[in-house]
Amino acid sequence: MRGAVLHAPGDVRVEDRADPAIVEPTDAVIRLSATCVCGSDLWSYRGIQEVDGPSPMGHEYVGVVEDVGDEVTTVRPGQFVIGSFFASDNTCEICRAGYQTSCVQRQGIGALGAQAQRLRVPLADGTLVATPDVPPDDLVPSLLAASDVLGTGWFGAVAAEVGPGKTVAVVGDGAVGLLGVLAAKQLGAERIIAMSRHEPRQELALEYGATDIVTERGDEGVAKIKELTGGLGAHSVIEAVGTQESMMQAIRSTRPGGHVGYVGVSHDVALPGDELFFSHVHLHGGPAPVRRFLPELVDLIWNRTVDPGKVFDLTLPLDDAAEGYRAMDERRAIKTLLQP
Ligand SMILES: [Zn+2]
Numbered sequence: 001m002r003g004a005v006l007h008a009p010g011d012v013r014v015e016d017r018a019d020p021a022i023v024e025p026t027d028a029v030i031r032l033s034a035t036c037v038c039g040s041d042l043w044s045y046r047g048i049q050e051v052d053g054p055s056p057m058g059h060e061y062v063g064v065v066e067d068v069g070d071e072v073t074t075v076r077p078g079q080f081v082i083g084s085f086f087a088s089d090n091t092c093e094i095c096r097a098g099y100q101t102s103c104v105q106r107q108g109i110g111a112l113g114a115q116a117q118r119l120r121v122p123l124a125d126g127t128l129v130a131t132p133d134v135p136p137d138d139l140v141p142s143l144l145a146a147s148d149v150l151g152t153g154w155f156g157a158v159a160a161e162v163g164p165g166k167t168v169a170v171v172g173d174g175a176v177g178l179l180g181v182l183a184a185k186q187l188g189a190e191r192i193i194a195m196s197r198h199e200p201r202q203e204l205a206l207e208y209g210a211t212d213i214v215t216e217r218g219d220e221g222v223a224k225i226k227e228l229t230g231g232l233g234a235h236s237v238i239e240a241v242g243t244q245e246s247m248m249q250a251i252r253s254t255r256p257g258g259h260v261g262y263v264g265v266s267h268d269v270a271l272p273g274d275e276l277f278f279s280h281v282h283l284h285g286g287p288a289p290v291r292r293f294l295p296e297l298v299d300l301i302w303n304r305t306v307d308p309g310k311v312f313d314l315t316l317p318l319d320d321a322a323e324g325y326r327a328m329d330e331r332r333a334i335k336t337l338l339q340p
Contacts, residue, residue: 002340003116004057004321009047012322017056017113020120025069028124030081032063034144035115036312037324037336039174040265045325048267056113057321059085060147062140063119065128074125080135081128082147082298083121084290085109090126100126100291115321117340129294132302139301141309141337145179146297149335150308151290152263153179153240154297157187159261159284160236164188169225170210171250172240172264173201175311175335178208180238180263182306185209189236193228195221195249201334204310218245225253233258239285240264247271256280263288312337 003017020029035058043049065079075081088095088103095103107122121127135143142150153176162168168184170177173196184192185208193212194205202213214224226233233255239246242264250260251271262285276283300306314333316324324336 001117002318003113004318005113006044006051006055006057008051009045012045012057012325014319014321017116020112020118022067022069023120024122025071026123026125027069028065028072028075028081028121028128029067030061030063030119030121031066032061032114032117032119032340033080034062034140035318035338035340036060036144037115037321037328037338038148039176039328041325042329043265043267045329056111056116058113058115059108059110060144061109061114061119062144062147064134066118068124072124075128075130079130080133081130082143082294083109083127083129084151084294085148086287087122087127088291089123090291095126098289098292100289101287102289115318115338117318127291129298131298135302141312142301142307143298144337145175145308145311146290146294146301148290149175149311150179150182150297151293152176152288153238154183154293155288155290156180156238156240156261156263156285157183157236159259159263160238161259161282162187162189162236165190166235167191167193167229168236168238169193169195169234169253170238170240171195171246171253173198173205174240176263177238177240178204178311178334179308180240181205181210182208182308184236184238186300186306193225193234198331200313204334207310218249221249222252229255235259236261238263242266242269244269251276251279251281251283254279254281258282259284261285311335315339
């Protein structure tokens with residue numbers, strides 16, 4: 001089969017990889033209907049995260065089950081399924097508490113390489129959620145978004161305790177930030193302030209429910225949020241970048257007693273203890289337990305209540321993955337969908 005492999009920073013190639021097969025009796029093998037490039041793939045693409053030899057890429061996937069191991073009972077060949085970027089048993093204490101990305105048996109999908117024609121999914125019963133039927137083509141991008149970016153934005157909103165009557169600020173205008181706006185709207189936020197300086201992204205944020213746009217960043221962005229909230233700061237702030245600047249922008253934009261939901265993969269962030277101490281801000285985040293939200297998100301998409309697939313503003317054949325990475329790296333595209 002064909003699959004994307006990162007050889008060195010900036011060097012993604014689509015090449016022949018071994019076809020996956022059932023290894024464990026709890027595995028499934030799926031034929032991918034669509035896959036995509038994640039903002040977090042750019043950390044290694046840019047060399048910020050070390051590239052350790054040729055690595056299969058991709059951790060977002062939807063597709064049709066081709067084969068299952070002997071112990072798999074909840075999904076069967078022919079079903080259309082979605083899973084998240086960590087396989088999880090969905091039965092351990094941590095999973096049952098809603099933190100499937102910290103499952104005691106978790107296995108990263110990234111190492112298996114979902115930017116490919118086929119994928120082996122471990123712990124299939126716990127990991128995969130089947131849709132009611134094989135979806136029409138136009139729903140596939142939205143279902144793919146649920147595999148990571150929608151679920152991650154949703155967790156950011158839940159972790160930030162978004163709810164009715166709240167003012168929410170969103171730091172980051174990538175796919176996760178934009179879908180954090182969508183999540184905040186669905187969760188009943190009264191006011192949603194999207195922080196973005198890119199016009200096409202501002203437009204999508206407004207379409208997803210943003211009520212205000214702030215183009216300033218850093219301390220100026222914080223001052224603007226304070227100005228819009230009577231000097232207090234937002235109740236809930238979703239942090240969807242993962243840098244020192246974005247994290248401090250999020251914490252400083254939050255009012256005392258408020259909540260930050262941080263879902264941007266953290267890179268070299270160091271938080272000043274004294275400032276945290278006096279901020280009275282709650283921090284919660286981490287790798288989003290997308291699996292917790294998948295049944296609800298699939299339902300919202302299936303009923304066409306939400307259209308998260310609009311974050312894919314570039315669609316390419318899998319073989320052109322290199323251009324998909326370049327377009328996102330140069331911010332010409334919000335998110336690239338790859339057709340295997
Ligand atoms: Zn578990």
